[in-house]
Amino acid sequence: MDLILWRHAEAHAIKAGQSDLDRALTSKGERQAQRMAEWLNQRLAHSTRILVSPALRTQQTAKALDRKFKTVQALAPDASPVALLGAVRWPDASEPVLVVGHQPTLGQVAALLLGDLHETWVLKKAGVWWLRRRVRNGEPQVIVQAVQAPDTV
Numbered sequence: 001m002d003l004i005l006w007r008h009a010e011a012h013a014i015k016a017g018q019s020d021l022d023r024a025l026t027s028k029g030e031r032q033a034q035r036m037a038e039w040l041n042q043r044l045a046h047s048t049r050i051l052v053s054p055a056l057r058t059q060q061t062a063k064a065l066d067r068k069f070k071t072v073q074a075l076a077p078d079a080s081p082v083a084l085l086g087a088v089r090w091p092d093a094s095e096p097v098l099v100v101g102h103q104p105t106l107g108q109v110a111a112l113l114l115g116d117l118h119e120t121w122v123l124k125k126a127g128v129w130w131l132r133r134r135v136r137n138g139e140p141q142v143i144v145q146a147v148q149a150p151d152t153v
Contacts, residue, residue: 001133002096002145003088003113004048005106006040009033009126009150011057020077025060032126032150037064039153040128043146045096051075051087052100061126062100075101081108091133091140113142126150 010029014020025033050069052062053076062069074083084105088097090113099106107121110129123129130145 001091001093002048003090003109003131003133004040004044004096004098005110005123005129005131006036006061006098006100007103007106007123007125007127008053008055008057008061008100009036021055023055023057025057029057029126030060030064033061033064035150035153036061036126036128036148037066039148040098041065041067044098048096048098049088049093050098050100053077053079053102055102058100058102069100075099075105077102077105079105081105081112084109085112114144115142124149 009032010026011023012026014023050062050067051072052058052069054071054073055077072087074087084099088099103123104120106123111119111121113131128148132143132145134141134143
């Protein structure tokens with residue numbers, strides 16, 4: 001199973017009285033999302049399920065892909081790694097899954113799957129971590145397929 005973790009692009013700071021869910025991308029964030037979407041679209045299988053947090057900034061990031069996606073409440077800011085893994089059906093999903101979400105959850109999931117149970121790793125804004133679960137010699141492994149940042153594409 002492939003699990004692609006995509007952190008939302010740069011968003012405006014929260015304003016007084018504004019809900020965190022209503023923060024929009026900055027113009028820089030829109031450019032970041034577009035660059036990463038182009039990179040992802042060259043690599044994603046057509047069967048990839050795309051799951052997105054309900055936050056405006058993640059919705060805007062995902063729309064740059066120009067593909068259908070599903071909004072999943074379990075991916076909202078401050079979601080737990082367990083909730084995210086349940087939503088993507090890790091490790092049993094038969095198709096690749098792309099999650100557009102938030103820190104610290106994405107970093108916690110990456111650390112958990114790669115064996116560092118007590119840390120939170122940092123995914124850069126608009127950055128992608130592509131993880132793959134495979135079985136070798138009867139043993140399950142999680143490998144890093146790719147790590148990409150918007151400023152390097």
